[in-house]
Amino acid sequence: MGTWTDAFLAPAEPGLLIPSEDFRRLLLDLGRERVVRMPWVLLAGRLCANASLNWGSVSGMATRDPEAGPGTVLRTEEPFSENVDDDPPPWGDSHEEARVLARGESMDGLMAALRTAPYGTEDISVAFAGVDFANPAVKDWFWWDDRLTTVVCYALAGPQERPLKAEFYGIPRGRTHRVRTCLVHTYKIVSGSGPVPAVASVAARHFGPDPVTGATRD
Numbered sequence: 001m002g003t004w005t006d007a008f009l010a011p012a013e014p015g016l017l018i019p020s021e022d023f024r025r026l027l028l029d030l031g032r033e034r035v036v037r038m039p040w041v042l043l044a045g046r047l048c049a050n051a052s053l054n055w056g057s058v059s060g061m062a063t064r065d066p067e068a069g070p071g072t073v074l075r076t077e078e079p080f081s082e083n084v085d086d087d088p089p090p091w092g093d094s095h096e097e098a099r100v101l102a103r104g105e106s107m108d109g110l111m112a113a114l115r116t117a118p119y120g121t122e123d124i125s126v127a128f129a130g131v132d133f134a135n136p137a138v139k140d141w142f143w144w145d146d147r148l149t150t151v152v153c154y155a156l157a158g159p160q161e162r163p164l165k166a167e168f169y170g171i172p173r174g175r176t177h178r179v180r181t182c183l184v185h186t187y188k189i190v191s192g193s194g195p196v197p198a199v200a201s202v203a204a205r206h207f208g209p210d211p212v213t214g215a216t217r218d
Contacts, residue, residue, distance in 0.1 A: 007195040009203040014159045014178035020119040026206040031107040034135040036128040045098030047123035053150045059127040072100045137198040154182040164214035
C-alpha cells in the first residue's frame with residue numbers, strides 16, 4: 001500500500017472565497033491551466049477537510065465510483081485499522097455523509113452546477129480524478145503517472161481545524177490551521193516536498209501570496 005500524503009493549501013484567514021464566483025474562478029483556473037484532469041464530481045453535505053482522500057473520504061469514493069450519480073448519498077467507510085484513534089478530527093476519525101449533486105467531464109458543466117450549489121450553507125467539495133500528467137509542470141514533480149493523485153477543493157459551511165503536520169498513527173499534537181476554503185491533493189513520491197508547484201501557483205493567485213500549507217500522512 002505504501003505511505004500516501006495529503007498536501008493542503010488554504011488562505012491565511014479561515015474564510016470562504018467571497019463572492020462565490022471567486023471559488024468558481026479557482027476551479028476554472030485549475031482546469032484551464034491543465035493542473036487537474038477530468039472527470040469532476042460535486043458533493044454537498046457533512047464533509048471533513050481532514051478526511052484521508054484515498055482511504056475512506058466520500059470525495060475520494062465519488063471519484064472512483066462512476067455509478068454514483070446525482071442524488072447518491074455516500075458515507076465515510078469504516079476504518080481500515082483497529083488502531084484508528086477515537087478522538088474527533090483533526091486527530092481522530094472523519095465522519096462524512098454527503099450527496100452527489102452533479103458530475104461531468106467539462107469545466108462549463110462544473111461552472112453551471114456550482115451556480116446552484118449550497119455555497120456557504122452546507123459543506124461542498126469538488127473532487128477531480130487527479131492531477132493532469134499531460135502538463136509538464138505537473139509530470140516533472142512526480143516520479144511516475146500515479147492515477148491515485150486525487151485533487152479536492154472544499155468550501156465548508158463552518159471552520160474546521162486542519163493539522164499542519166500529522167502522521168496517521170502519530171501522537172495527537174502539533175499546530176493546526178483553521179480552514180473554510182481548502183485545496184487538497186494526494187501524492188506518494190515526488191521530486192520535492194509540499195504541494196505540487198503547479199497547484200500552489202493557482203492557489204496563491206486566489207488564496208493570497210502566502211497561503212498556508214501542510215501535510216498529513218496515511
